Amino acid sequence: MSEMGGMIGLAAVVLSLGIPMALMYTYYRVKKLKVDERMAAVARGVAVPFEEPVAPAARSRKAAILLISGAVGFMAAFGVIAVVEHEPDTWSAVALGIIPLAMGIGYLLDFTITNREAHSS
Numbered sequence: 001m002s003e004m005g006g007m008i009g010l011a012a013v014v015l016s017l018g019i020p021m022a023l024m025y026t027y028y029r030v031k032k033l034k035v036d037e038r039m040a041a042v043a044r045g046v047a048v049p050f051e052e053p054v055a056p057a058a059r060s061r062k063a064a065i066l067l068i069s070g071a072v073g074f075m076a077a078f079g080v081i082a083v084v085e086h087e088p089d090t091w092s093a094v095a096l097g098i099i100p101l102a103m104g105i106g107y108l109l110d111f112t113i114t115n116r117e118a119h120s121s
Helices: 002-044 056-085 088-095 098-120
Strands: none
Touching: 056 088, 056 098
């Protein structure tokens, strides 16, 4: 029984360290391939347009949508579990969804303020 526990612990450590390292390596390789592609295009004399930076309002809007929808989904999932299983204690897990919901509302507020400032200028 202890041998199985050791294998599970080893797998947990390897996966918890290996997955982020694999993701970082993949991100680095994709970035390097994009740079190499741009450099090859410049060497051939092709005009390479620069990518437009994402506007802060668009970034806030995207974060707001993701956080609010994630929070609503989280709260709905635990609400359904609480109703189906008849466990009132599960409703306390629904309350944890208020955190990302409030963050999403904050980002939505930031989006509207940034949008108004951009249109008033």
